[in-house]
């Protein structure tokens with residue numbers, strides 16, 4: 001449609017607008033002369049101006065707002081800037097700044113983006129989906145806002161997360177922005193402070209639960225299948241009250257996955273394997289202690305145990321090497337009220353409720369925080385770990401930064417520089433005893449863009465566990481010896497697009513191998529994937 005636009009209307013169309021990059025000939029042909037300053041600029045100059053402007057902003061949230069406003073003016077310039085400055089801009093469009101943006105969503109709101117489906121839309125969800133103007137829709141990220149990062153229930157404010165995730169789908173996974181659909185399922189909010197905030201933009205009612213919730217989800221998923229057949233559906237930041245049940249209900253019905261459980265699981269397994277390349281230890285000899293037994297921790301524990309079994313342990317032996325501790329203490333058999341998804345992780349042991357006590361009793365070699373509790377790893381906790389480990393492995397996965405279980409600086413200081421540390425949010429390198437220690441960013445951003453690209457390239461009908469194992473291996477293979485030498489167990493973030501390609505090749509390979517693909521395998525899958533990827537450039541002009 002934008003191909004027929006001219007004059008001021010063309011400059012207001014974010015998908016078609018290229019601002020000062022319109023050529024002299026285009027300005028004449030499209031009725032733009034006089035509506036633009038006379039300079040004709042290359043996209044590189046436009047990108048440089050964006051970066052200059054971002055530097056001048058006072059806070060990261062201001063930078064976030066500036067970028068979102070840019071996106072309203074020019075989608076291509078936004079995507080191009082993001083891709084050219086990925087490592088620099090990731091902390092703005094993704095964790096940690098996106099957390100602040102969600103908390104302030106109603107206050108910083110400028111223009112709607114994505115689709116809002118509410119508890120009041122029963123019976124007409126298909127109609128709403130068909131109203132979506134762009135397309136064809138290939139990737140959908142949906143949240144109900146009930147567990148946004150480690151910030152809890154943010155209701156409709158959580159829309160910032162699907163928007164941010166899909167920005168990575170385009171920048172890293174090469175999936176065109178017009179094929180990406182962020183969805184907020186607004187089923188109400190139980191966070192009273194936000195519900196009473198005058199700027200809150202969602203439904204001001206308690207969350208839908210039980211059958212009414214399930215029925216809304218069912219209608220939504222059926223509508224997705226009908227309106228956007230073959231699209232990938234990614235569940236994001238659902239509280240664990242619903243996340244496990246939704247995954248179990250839908251994973252055999254359509255191409256879908258839960259990023260917090262499965263994406264994090266693959267990322268976590270890759271992180272553990274990379275850390276072992278530094279320590280020299282074998283996976284089957286490790287003892288893992290998780291602080292947290294929610295989606296992230298259970299996702300990683302499930303993957304790690306399966307990998308241990310593949311390497312020769314019995315399921316029972318693998319279970320005995322992975323311990324999980326939540327607000328009620330260790331997951332142990334007989335603990336009252338253990339939900340079904342936690343039962344396979346419960347151990348035969350006396351209960352223990354205290355983290356330092358658990359470390360002393362279980363002597364873990366790897367400590368993984370996925371609790372959403374900032375500073376949970378105190379000096380006492382980290383030194384207890386370091387007292388029996390030559391190279392203690394500490395992952396503080398909770399987001400955003402303030403929720404990290406400890407900082408990079410703390411982990412290195414409290415272990416005399418011996419820790420192998422990674423965190424969900426970015427931490428700057430730390431100078432320690434004349435060495436520069438570089439913490440890795442243990443984030444599922446290393447998995448989901450490539451997972452999506454691989455699924456869509458193969459036309460996968462389902463998302464299998466084997467695909468997540470392949471993704472974990474592909475990610476681990478991208479970690480170089482130079483990365484490890486600096487202590488970093490993930491590739492640099494400037495390489496996220498390369499990582500996504502490697503993950504996509506691996507995932508699509510499983511789809512073709514296991515008859516889950518609907519599209520034919522090309523002679524050279526990597527070349528085909530590369531050729532299919534979106535690159536932000538201005539569309540050919542009809543002038």
Ligand code: NAI
Nearest residue numbers: 149150292293294295296326327371372398399424443444
């Ligand atoms: P969740 O709500 O499913 O699980 C949180 C778990 O932590 C629960 O089991 C809870 O009982 C436990 N917990 C809370 N306080 C605790 C305490 N003081 N001691 C021990 N356990 C405690 O949440 P989910 O999805 O597992 O996410 C947890 C955190 O991990 C969030 O901050 C989220 O942002 C982060 N995360 C990071 C990812 C990454 O790629 N780095 C991916 C997914 C989640």
